[in-house]
Amino acid sequence: MIKVLRVSLLLTVMGLAWPFSAKASSNSNLSVEIDGFRNQKGQVCISLFASSQGFPNNRDRVIQRQCNKISESSVKVSFGNLKAGNYAVAVFHDENNDLKLNRNDLGMPTEGFGFSRNPEVTTSAPKFNDAAFLIAGPNTNIQIKLKYF
Template identity: 65%
Template structure:
């Protein structure tokens, strides 16, 4: 009976440590570094929006978790976001060549400026779904790469 008691106590201690470890990791704030490739030129700026759910992805500005626009100094361009909780996110990027903070499109709705998403999903007749462009932040440093597309 003593041996069974010791095994039970050991098992409880291990499970308690695992539970504490998982909860501690879930409460961290991570850093996301995004490398943006295939910029057509250095005109204007690049704007990046991070979404934490499918609601509003990829274009509703009021649903954006964090947003950042950066002047293009180098190609490829790197942009960093801080303080992201562990979880699933999707990123929408566009090359704002005329600095109006809008992805401009023609009369048919086809973008006139470059754009991109994580995992570089093929874009034919619609923007990707959140699940097609999602990635996981599960550690202190997450690095992703996005290739811009131009029509």
Template identity: 55%
Template sequence: MRQHLKIALRTASIQGLILLLPILGNLFYLTGARADFKSNLTVNVDGLKNQTGKICASLFYQSKGFPSDSKKALQSQCVDITEKPQKLIFKNLKAGNYAVALIHDTNADGILNSNSFGIPTEGFGFSNNPLILTGPPKFNNAAVLVAGTNTDIQVQLQYLLGG
């Protein structure tokens, strides 16, 4: 009797495992598909003083180079100002933390111009709108989580000397 019970339990366990295999397979497939999922980050640029020049933005996925070395950015773009608020879209991003640095490049030279004291003469902004006191923010203070099909953020431009 005891032997028959052991065989019955073992058979039931095997049958249960066989029933679970398709479910487990689908779960692993969905997890793998999610890793390949791509997202867009839409940046709404508010606070433009005028529509002269361009908005230049750099997207970083790590602190290396943030915020001023656009060569180390994951993506960079400059667009003519056509609307208020101006929109920029970074496409095909994996889910994760990113930071955006942008400038209102009024003279369209591709750099944040400053005076002889190093104070910016053009508008600038960062994702997460961190408080700027004595210099640019650290990556972690500007980082935002990108997840889902589209993540929308708002960046408020700051002008220290006119603009």
């Protein structure tokens, strides 16, 4: 143990010490592939969250958001310039282009929806931690399968 400390001290003094923690990229990219569309009407809207505050539907807490036309059975969306950390994605199939997830009288979604990590959804939306994933390198890829009730 003492020998290791001496070598470490010597290397530090000589300017040869390696950093003990790797610097995480602050320029990471996220690629999200969404599939399971029941039709190609409208658009798909994807919201990226960096914390539990506001997840999954508070637009004021979204760090990046995109809505893209659906032209194939799956859609790929990219987000760039992300810092390392935990994120979660919420997606919905905006079939009527009104920029909101429509619901019936009981509050159940009438349009498709999905979340990162594809958590089981029964009576309410998942918590941030159930959908969270780590971005730590230059490129992260996730897949989301839409659900319809």
